[in-house]
């Protein structure tokens with residue numbers, strides 16, 4: 075990950091922007107030969123702005139998991155919730171999934187920035203990727219228009235306990251009409267008092283935790299270099315069987 079360039083908006087009209095580069099790579103063995111596969115994604119971030127304009131530590135963890143499981147993605151219908159700068163969704167789209175990014179319908183500037191992140195990575199809106207307003211817990215017609223879903227993504231959506239149930243209600247609703255779909259989400263532990271366990275049970279959901287420690291080991295990545303001191307968990311939530 076590196077910072078590439080920036081402009082400081084010295085006319086006072088625009089917040090400082092930086093371009094942050096994320097590189098995903100793997101060593102694979104093809105007919106006895108070691109080959110490297112690589113994907114680069116560049117995310118524009120606005121400093122001094124609110125939380126949807128910045129890539130949170132949870133996002134590269136989820137993106138690395140998608141990268142390492144990329145054989146699952148081509149043709150899959152993917153929806154990302156609370157996308158912000160949308161690193162996981164953009165990675166999924168680059169790897170062949172049919173992706174719909176979503177961001178709160180009440181935050182038009184954030185939605186515009188999500189679109190800009192797509193354009194920066196040469197993803198044409200409404201052709202290579204869709205971006206929609208979707209506010210957790212609100213069941214508007216745009217939720218219906220999503221169509222089939224195989225994978226729901228969410229990076230650092232559980233940052234405010236008041237929203238936890240709205241997120242899981244939205245997920246439960248999507249899983250009701252897509253019974254084999256899964257919600258892959260990264261959760262940054264901010265307080266040991268916070269829990270989603272009772273809400274999972276209330277909404278008929280179950281959860282497994284994926285180990286993140288081996289992500290990127292084939293290319294010498296230490297995932298903890300990406301997440302620093304944060305405690306991040308990768309959860310896979312499905313309908314209770």
Ligand SMILES: C[S@@+](CC[C@H](N)C(=O)[O-])C[C@H]1O[C@@H](n2cnc3c(N)ncnc32)[C@H](O)[C@@H]1O
Pocket residue numbers: 125126127128129130131132133155156157158159160177178179181184208209210228229230231233237
């Ligand atoms: C902590 S940020 C995470 C952003 C991004 N997923 C990441 O990991 O870098 C939380 C995101 O959720 C979005 N959000 C907050 N409340 C929301 C709501 N009620 N409905 C939909 N999105 C919401 C924010 O705009 C923001 O993009």
